[in-house]
Amino acid sequence: MSAPLSVAFMPLVDAAPLVVAHEMGFAREEGLALELVRAPSWSSVRDMLAFGRIEAAHMLSPVPVAMALGIGGVASPISALMVLSVNGTVIGVNARLEALLRAGGHGFGFDDAGAAGAALVRAARGAPLRIGVPFPFSMHAELLYYWLSASGMPAPQTVEIHTVPPPLMADAIAAGEIDAFCVGEPWGSKVVETGAGALLLPGRAIWSAAPEKVLAVRSGWAADEPELTARLMRAVWRACRWLGEGGARTTAAEMLARPAYLNLSPEIIDRALTGRLTVTPHGDSRECRGFVAFHHGAANYPWRSQAAWIAARMAARLGLERAAATERARAVFRTDLYRQHLRDVGAVLPGASDRLEGGIAAGTAAPSQTGRLILRENLFFDGRIFDLGEAI
């Protein structure tokens, strides 16, 4: 008899770990019958989780942090059991800005955040940009604020931020409600497909190790149901490994394309999975290595320093006390449960719960308890380093 578990997701490429865990039988192997619930909005995912309609959720990494800090509509103790995906978002502009950027000599290289930021600030000519993000508490918003502020456009103060659900981003650009956006794939590619805009940067060009989505559960549930928690984590971790191996990308794209999940053509989903994106309506194509990561370099490990980075950014913006905020946020990313529940499946277990964020070149070896830990690139585009020791 399998244990039924309801898990909510938003229709995005990075819901893949949950879809694969279900479709490829990783959940069934663990005796779990997943009921995947496609949610209409991020707030509904959060509320369904907080009020017990579902057991687990595909969630924006800053949401559990915001909830721990008491910011936003609902405050409820939520745990991030593991990171589902690192990076995987895109920043894009409407056709008018695209033309201005081109006129200013920008080549849409899709790799250099410093150059793209400077070019965008010039193209905006001092008028406040209206920028769409999927949710006020999202890595999209954090990366945008970080990048624009460092590029000489203090954000969010000097821009207009609009919340637009991912599937509606293309409509908002086409209707002229926003000038630019940051969104998870495949919804940026959808904007390009409709001819309403072009892609300027992948999120990873701003921070190459940004935790994008997490597997979230109620903290009380994780404590009351350690066995189910472990089974869920193992199933999802194996799905992430399967995705990370990359050999079955076509299968993954076709699964995600089904009506119950994204209900789009597999081709547009495949772009994010291969890292080969079409960035303009004219068909310009760009290769982005590591566009989205599901597995390698201990991508699933919920580094507490990442929660601290998110909290430090929010605290600075909203005037909260920084040390207390980072401490509360760190407790939400459950390295303890990761160690406890994924020790036996062969997951690489880092020796520490925190690390420096930024300043790590690709292929850096780091101490680990089990397995061989080779960290992926972890760089901020402006070369800054976030050191928790200094932050506190």
Place this chain on the structure above:
Amino acid sequence: MPEKLSIIVVEQDRERALMIVDSLMEAGDNDIQVISEVSSLARRISERNPDIVLVDITNPSRDMIEELTLATAPLDRPVAMFVDQSEDSLTKAAIEAGVSAYVVDDLRPERIRPIVTAAIARYNMFRRMRDELAETRRALEERKVIDRAKGLLMKARGISEDEAYGLLRKAAMDQGRKISEVAQSLVLAADLLS
């Protein structure tokens, strides 16, 4: 007599909006407005400075209201999902019914409760209607597929309609599947072979 509450209902469907407003009128003498245009929803709402915002949980534009939970100016009134710890069941009922209520910070729960309760009842009715409609549609679809499968069997094996149905039922029982599923497989196979 307490001051009137200002309530905003976000609803694109006119019929539904009218029904919600009717039921809220019965819950008390309040100032109720409907917003049916979802672009720039957050701005539209903050301009009217309401005490309570009611919105369908399945409305994707609901995320726009989350912006209002962040008071960015000193005079802003932050709103929050209606979560009264002592009334957890009411919030659960609201989620189940598919309505989310956002209320300003300083509003007393006893003032909110009748409004949220009235909204829950109305949204529950909408949900039942929607479920029934979906169920009817599904039944109709199944009926059509079974009829096609029966037709295929009658033609291929020269049997009567009752015999064709009997065959489908037997195949379904033998395989532990639903008759409509067996019929669907047959229709699909026939399409591939033709």
